[in-house]
Amino acid sequence: MGGKIVSMMRIPLKSGSRFVDKFFKIGAAMAATYVLAIILLIVVNLISGSAPVWQKEGLGFLTGSNWNSEEGRESYGAAPYILGTFVTAGIAMAIGVPISIGIAMFLSELAPKIMRTPLSLIIELLAAVPSVIYGLWGLFVFRLYLKDWVETPLHNMFGDNSVIFAGAPFGLDIFTASVVLAIMIIPTISTISREIMLAVPNSQREAAYMLGATKWEVFRLAVIPYSKSGLIGAAILGLGRAVGETMAVTMLIGNSTGAAAFPTSLFQPGQTMSSIMANEFAEASQAGLHMSALIGIGLILFVVAFGINIVAHLLVARVIKSHEGAVQA
């Protein structure tokens, strides 16, 4: 900390009565409580806002696939969107996690010292790019490359008979959305993974080196086992981000509704929980159940994201804490 001398003259020694201290502490406690209050308010408001649709559909809202907002024939089922969210997030994880672990390995084990900081900064800049710009780039640039270089060859190779590659690739589909999602979660997972790998004590690595292990063997035998649960936590944190991501997915997934939105082929338009909320909000009337159904989807998304984040934080926090303990011991 800098050598600035704090001028004692400006700090009144007998400042205020002893109540000022109390008030200050209470004020700080209230600000901290605000966070808890907000989370509670989110739960209450989402439940009250979506109550009508739960009353009408019951648990069918979770399992049904009808999506009709026409007055008098209203029927809502969120199953395709719940499934769509998990499929896109799952594909994004399948692509993003190995790449992220690779990046983390490079940054923590292999990269020369001079390259580490700038490379980490570049990776972290990926996380700073706003979601809507990923969407714009995906829509007008990336989609075309993906369609010509990946989707069309895959489609030609396996044809319409293969279920997951069926349908003429157009670029606005589950696959494109998932790949862009993967790019978006890479910085999250790789940054945390790198920190977790750096927390592995060097004695672990040195022991493996002493036995004659190569870099890869050190990584496989010393680093991975030591940081496994933390890496899983980092991946789950990435999953949390993928599940909640809205704009890029909304702009790329093609937006189908109802039973057609069930994710069958990778090259078909789909829909996720967040994208249907963003898409249909503008045209949802508050008179019928449409708005209530969208709020209900928000509630489901809340529960899913909340659960994922809690698990991830518990895993990551436990690793970091146990490592701190190990360093001190």
Place this chain on the structure above:
Amino acid sequence: MITVEQRAEFRKHFRYNVGRRLVIDKIVKGVVFGCVILAIVPLGSILVEVITNGSAALSIEFLTQIPGAVGSADAGGIGPAIQGTIVLIGMSSLIGVPVGVMGGIFLSEYGDNRYGRTVRFFNDVLAEFPTIVIGIFAFVMIVLTLGNFSVWAGTFALSIIMLPIITRTTEESLKLVPITYREAAFALGIKRWAVITKIILSQAKNGMVTGILLAVARIAGETAPLIFTILGSSQFMDGFNGPIDALPLRIWRLSSLPYDNAVAQGWGAALVLILMVLSINIGVRYIVLRKKGRGLKLRMRGGAL
């Protein structure tokens, strides 16, 4: 005893084994380096596309005019969107900064107990929350209550997104101030609130400013919560009770229009937004790296462990 033949056999086997292991090591190194390239290419591509496509749209009129009628030859500008984004950032900071800083003070100075740990945990969870859920929450809570889309609702939603980032970075920076500062001040009989506000905060200033700026960069690019709260508009702001426009929202709307000049404008708006967000991010990092805060963990989108 090991015979000469056996020794030769061992040696051959060892050579074979080492060769294979070294090859695997090389392959893995190559693959891992490829992973880094795979992550950098999209960033490079995004920057190149936004700059080349966006700079074509830039002009004084583009930055100050209101948008033209949809589909007309005169596409107008994105003045209201820029104004809206600035207004929203300012208003959200008015709520988010004081509450976040106070929360951070609580966690760092009074938070070494069960309650503090609970708040810290949920604060971290809130930091990673889907922002669209916060948007629809603000819609139910503010827009439905007040009866119209408004700057207030957008401010409320964005301040919730800022809050956990500022709370966490404030806490981290306060914890970096050596305990001896506190002890010395307490020994002089200075009251706790005065110690915190006059001594600790002045030492932790840099880290806190960094956190606040990163939070600002984060909310500047948020789109999803704004759909539900400020709605968007093609006019300049008309009081805090009405809808306004914002840059990310305008980019989304422009990109979904089937006109070439609208898309070109979308790229222009994207350039303005990305310049804002990345310059804050890079600037902050440069300052942090050059001056203080070594050991201060800050992440771009503000999520903390």
